[in-house]
Amino acid sequence: MSDEASRASSLGAVRTPQINTIYPARSIDDKQQHMAKQQQQAMALLMMLVLAAETASAASCNAGQLTVCASAMLSGAAPSAACCSNLKAQQGCLCQFAKNPAYARYVNSPNARKTVASCGVALPRC
Numbered sequence: 001m002s003d004e005a006s007r008a009s010s011l012g013a014v015r016t017p018q019i020n021t022i023y024p025a026r027s028i029d030d031k032q033q034h035m036a037k038q039q040q041q042a043m044a045l046l047m048m049l050v051l052a053a054e055t056a057s058a059a060s061c062n063a064g065q066l067t068v069c070a071s072a073m074l075s076g077a078a079p080s081a082a083c084c085s086n087l088k089a090q091q092g093c094l095c096q097f098a099k100n101p102a103y104a105r106y107v108n109s110p111n112a113r114k115t116v117a118s119c120g121v122a123l124p125r126c
Contacts, residue, residue: 061093063103069115076111084119095126 066073069083079087090097094116097103106112116123 061090061096063090063093063097063100065090066097069112072115072118073106073109073112076114079115079118083115084121087116087119087121091121091124094121095124098126 065086071077072079072083098107
């Protein structure tokens, strides 16, 4: 017996082996609560991603980019290259603009339809 072991036995101490645990033991309730918390965090992250995508989509719709088309849409004149470029960039937003009372009369006008067609942009069905 080693000196340490003999001292421990002479003092009446019982030597127990140490157990190295990497992860603390959890009860079933603790595990369920942990999983529920992880699920809540995952749902919160998913909702944040959906909201961010919607915000990015809404942020890309900018009616101000179509001001270069004002003369063509109001007078029926030929649209400029900048107008056509911006119309193509805002094509996915045309329904949103058409439903907005501030822009509807311009976007839905015959001259606006002519401008959109001249630029080769397909008018969406809203």
